Structures are given as structure tokens and as C-alpha cells.
Amino acid sequence: MxxxxxxxxxxxxxxxxxxxxxxxxxxxxxxxxxxxxxxxxxxxxxxxxxxxxxxxxxxxxxxxxxxxxxxxxxxxxxxxxxxxxxxxxxxxxxxxxxxxxxxxxxxxxxxxxxTAPSDSAPDAPAEPEEAPVPEPAPPAPEVETKKQLNEFASKNLAGFPQFSEDKIQSITDLAAANIQSIAAQSNIPPEEIPKAAQLAFYDFTILYDDSGSMNSEESRIPATQETVKGLYKAAKTLNPDNKFSIRSFEGDEYENVTSETELTDIVSSMTFDTGANVARPLKKKILDPLATAAMENRLNPTIVVIITDGDLGSSVPEFTAQVTKFKSQLDSAKNTGPAVLFCLCRVGHDDSAARSLKELNSDSGTKDLIYYGESSIDDELSSVGGDIDAYVGVIISDLIKAMDLQTIY
Structure with missing residues (x-):
């Protein structure tokens, strides 16, 4: 006892x-x-x-x-x-x-x-009433999730020949089961669970800011590192076969991280001493390789998470032109819809960077393509007391918003 x-x-x-x-x-x-x-x-x-x-x-x-x-x-x-x-x-x-x-x-x-009788006399027995017809029980969460996953795949993954019916079913079964434990730990609302499970179809690529300005606030580097850890946990729990890549603006690149031990080593060895900004490394390390893969018919659906503390490194129209050109390349390769998702995360409290990045949410070329949550990720991490499981729920919520910009429902 x-x-x-x-x-x-x-x-x-x-x-x-x-x-x-x-x-x-x-x-x-x-x-x-x-x-x-x-x-x-x-x-x-x-x-x-x-x-x-x-x-x-x-x-x-x-x-x-x-x-x-x-x-x-x-x-x-x-x-x-x-x-x-x-x-x-x-x-x-x-x-x-x-x-x-x-x-x-x-x-x-x-x-x-x-079992003592009541002081008051019982009423006469009531006439038996016809039993009401019970309402059908709602489908179990896992069953409903599988249904929505299959609908998502049929509408959004037709341009990817690697997704055979058997592979879709395998991913669906695994994701529908695993999302339940993630949802419980990370407080994912029931209505978001099927959408969160859709992330199981995606590879993940993280592009993080390694500039020297990341050292200017105590919260910037830890928030970046915890975000990378949270994304890895979400991706690998939903689908252990997801490819998870990490690339810095000007430093190291890790094409496929396969274990938590490897991830820990990578995160602990991160350095922040360059002078880079978003535009050039995004094109060189993300957009160009993905466009080439699409044209060669070997692109996997990919989530791109960009973490930066600064501005875009170019004007919003120039940045928009770069991203929309990439989207047209995907469309010409028949990788339409949510083939590649973009989620841009701001770390730190630089007001100039906040104003610059906020323009993405109103620019006609990016507002339906790149999701930018205006809160800094260090503030979001602090709001959950640094709890990595709760923070995973915050990250997944942002990824769902990025997916909703392009998904066909």
C-alpha cells in the first residue's frame, strides 16, 4: 500500500x-x-x-x-x-x-x-416505456485518424510515385497509433490529432542561424537547440523512417540524423560565429537541392523549418521571388500541393527582425506558402516552463498551420 x-x-x-x-x-x-x-x-x-x-x-x-x-x-x-x-x-x-x-x-x-423501505409510499409502477434507440458510438480516435490520413494521402500525395498503397497503409497504421501518445504528452487538442499525424508522411530539414548575433541574448541558442530536439522527437515518434536533416547557415550539414545520441552530439557541438542571413543559405542549401530532386522525380515530401534571429537578408519582394520560383519548379514536376512546407521561426527579441519577418504574412507571394508565427520561439518555450513535451505540442501546432496553407481537403 x-x-x-x-x-x-x-x-x-x-x-x-x-x-x-x-x-x-x-x-x-x-x-x-x-x-x-x-x-x-x-x-x-x-x-x-x-x-x-x-x-x-x-x-x-x-x-x-x-x-x-x-x-x-x-x-x-x-x-x-x-x-x-x-x-x-x-x-x-x-x-x-x-x-x-x-x-x-x-x-x-x-x-x-x-435496503430499508422509504418512509413515503412508492408510486404506482409506471407504464413501461419503449427503450430509446441508442445513438451509434463515435468512431475510436485511431479509426478516425486512419480515415483522415488515407483521405489526405489520396488528395495530396498522388504526385509521389514512392507512396504505394502498401506504404501509405503502413505509415497510416503507425502514425494513427503513435500520435495518441504524443497527443497525451503534448496536450494536442483532439481536433488537431489527425492533422498532426499527417506529419508522418514528411521528411524534416532544419536550417538554423549560426551567426554571431545568436550570442547576443541568453535565450537564443538554448531555444534553437530545444526546438531542434523537439522537432526530432515529433518526427521520429510519428515515423522512425522519416529523414531528419540539420543544416546551419554557413557551417556544418548533417544529411540524416538517425539516433538521439547522434542528435545530442550535433546539438552540443553547434557554433555561432558567422555573419550569414536567411536568403542565400536558404537558396543554396534548401531550395536548389529540393528543386533538383523534384525535377529528377525523387523528391520526398519535406518540412523545412527555418530558425533565425535576424531579417531575411534581402527585401521581401526579392525573397518572395526566390521562394515562388521554387514553388513553380515543384509544380512543373507535378509535385503540387503541400510537397514542401515552410515554417519560419524567429528566435530572440530584435524588433527590426520582427518587423521584417512579419511582412511575410501579408505579402501576396508568401502568405499562402510560408507560415511565420509572430511570437519568438524562446517566448513560446518559456511559456510552457521549458517542458520539452509541452513544447513539442506548440511546434506541432505551428507545423499544422504551415500544412494548412497548401493542403487540399
Missing amino acids: DNGLLTFNLRVPVGLQVVSHLVNENTIIEQFLLILSSTLGGCKYERYRKDIEAFTDGPLAQLTRLELQSALTLFASKIADHILSDFVPELATLTGKGIEGLNMPVIDNIGKVS
């Missing part, structure tokens, strides 16, 4: 554990949970042990811990809803007490059941 809890551990291969509150108020639900715990751990379980162990050691053995945890969470939620929705009518039937009867057993404050 610990902190007012009684814990019952069942020796089940998938790690089943049933926990019930200590019966101090002794409500009818608490009594039921204790009885249910005992029943699951007794002879009832022995009848099914062989089948459970065979399934655990067979098909389930290929699942990762995260995949199994997600499935068990969904299963437990469905079973709980089923039990609780039927609790009153089933108990009423078993006890022979009508749901609306006045002599229903009463649980008093020490957990005893009183």
Missing part, C-alpha cells in the same frame, strides 16, 4: 496492472473495482492464459514498447467506456431493482448497503 492505493499485479506477459483506490469512502464503484481486480487475477484469467501468452510471444513480440503502450491505452479506454456505460442497467437487472425505483440500495458513508 502506497499513498492510499492498493495495487494488484497480475503476471500477464503484456504487463497488465490493475490499480484501485483504497476503500476509504467505499463507493459502489470502488467495491466493484476491487472485485473486478480479484476476478481478473483469479481463475478467470487462468482460462485465457494460454491464448494471451501465445499472442504476446507471437504477433506482439514485434511491437516496440511505445506501440504496445499506445494499443493497451486505447484498449483500456474502450473497455472502461463499455463497463461504465452498462454499469447501471446491468446492475439493475442483476439486483431486480428498476433504475427509477425508489427502493434502490443506498451506499451510506461507511460503505454499508441499506
